[in-house]
Amino acid sequence: MSETTSAPTMKDVAREAGVALGTVSKVINGIPVGESYRKRVEEAVAKLNYRVNSYAKGLKTNKTYTVAVMVPNLVSPFFSRLVNSINRALASRKHRMLLYATDYDPAQEQEYVILAEQQKVDGIICLSYNPELKVSDNVPLVSIDRYFGAQIPCVASDNYGGGRMAAEKLYENGCRKLAFMRIGSRLTNEPNKRKDGFISACEDLGVEYTLKIVDDFTPYSAFEDFLREHLRGGKLDFDGIFCVTDSLAYQTVRSLRSMGVRVPEDVQIIGFDGVRYFGDQDLFCSTIVQPVDQIAETCVEMVLEKDRSKAPSLVCLPVEFAWGGTTLK
């Protein structure tokens, strides 16, 4: 009979099976051992419902099979879809995921990195808004959407290409007076390239364009004011708008319709992200779809890669256009 109510250890298993400690360890780790021994150990394990203590194991092996993931929050559908995919990618590689929501707070981000380091995670995947994030260099870090410098690999969509694609699609659909609307961090990050690509395509096509760019946390009404300013006699100055995210595109469509402007007949709108109603139903709008699964796979692959010397400093993954009702096609 056992003594206490606490979880059984290898020692308990060894005693139960009548073998030595080392033998149990070997069986657990799949190292060859005499058939009769293996059987006895396995029986004892089953009988005691023994579970390896990964804390003891991690302490010994310095491998925790745990990766920390940091995102601003989980309510934004793009972030939650991303985390969902990362979770899958980690699970398929037998790794656990430690999740931190930072709420866009640089101080919390820094604090969480410290927590992750204490936890001796095998790596960190983050979508950070802290340009000065400090990470000790003995833990591999992969960044999503923010380029921290050549020594820290960054994974992102092809934002520039996506911006171009949006402009080209609108042009193809007959639009000749375009606008780009963005709300976002003033910090340089990859998504900012959506604008650059958009502008570049507009100039190549020789098409007129207007930009409306405001900082994070600016209320949406700023865009509504902008639209209203460009509304003359029930007609908008633009016939095509590229919005930096689906969220903004959705709000824009709402505003315009409430102003009596028809979408997509009078003005066509393209968003960015490719998120869906309830995660798996319709698109919110015509959009440039980010390859979320591929981003997740790439991040996980890179963060678990032992040889960090061959890591690229930036990986841009291909996006595609998807029709969601706010463009003619």
Added chain:
Amino acid sequence: MSETTSAPTMKDVAREAGVALGTVSKVINGIPVGESYRKRVEEAVAKLNYRVNSYAKGLKTNKTYTVAVMVPNLVSPFFSRLVNSINRALASRKHRMLLYATDYDPAQEQEYVILAEQQKVDGIICLSYNPELKVSDNVPLVSIDRYFGAQIPCVASDNYGGGRMAAEKLYENGCRKLAFMRIGSRLTNEPNKRKDGFISACEDLGVEYTLKIVDDFTPYSAFEDFLREHLRGGKLDFDGIFCVTDSLAYQTVRSLRSMGVRVPEDVQIIGFDGVRYFGDQDLFCSTIVQPVDQIAETCVEMVLEKDRSKAPSLVCLPVEFAWGGTTLK
């Protein structure tokens, strides 16, 4: 000068500060120590950028400050909002969150429980679809929405009350021929009480009602067929519909409008959950809002509570109605 590139340990700090190991430990853990000693240790910690190894600490103390959270996925907005709130609740209590997405797969759920046990988590919070989930009883488990029996605390919204509330609200708004539509698990779980509450209120009010209930994974078209069957001469047999989730309500509104039925003029619709566009914008429909933050707080509070003897076996938290455009008010 240090020797290797691996992370510094307490020993390194002790050597650097010229004090004994135990002294360093005390400083780290805030146990009183001579002022001059404390200062020297703190300097050494800063200089070496020392981080406690929580694996070693956990091994000693049997406390990991980690809670495992299991949900089917993160793309469904209700689940992701829930996980977001749980994450906050844990963070405010200085706990980490280990996240597992189970994809509704009972086998994966069981596997993850084993992983969590190995990880020696301080507790598990799960929203499980595995009625036979086995958890060793030395790790506290709190269940969301599924009642596993008196010994496992379950936290849920007041689903019954919410069902009543939906029927009453529709009645108040003038509806006299109601319908309830549900897609969901055949397994008994708390959300099934939405139907019971709905029926109970209908009978109290003496109002006619129809039920359309199908199993999980039934395609939505089953509901569309149902609606079409009840459409006679452009007029629906019902003037009020309660849908088991906002997701179903949203699809229903779409179907009805495409059939030429006006919402809310001809038929009023109420969903359940209270999720929002992009996590923080408008509601998708008029709905019974689940108190997600409160559910999260309650789960965390209960899972971290040391004295498990006083845990209630079921906690139902109050819901409220919110207008989202698919009812008259």
Added chain:
DNA sequence: TTGTATGCGTTATCAT
């Protein structure tokens, strides 16, 4: 092939 002993980085119990 199997058993024994040491140490991973901490905390906690001792003497000092």
Added chain:
DNA sequence: ATGATAACGCATACAA
């Protein structure tokens, strides 16, 4: 108040 030392549960090099 401070410094030495024994665990915690496991992996592993080494001895049998």
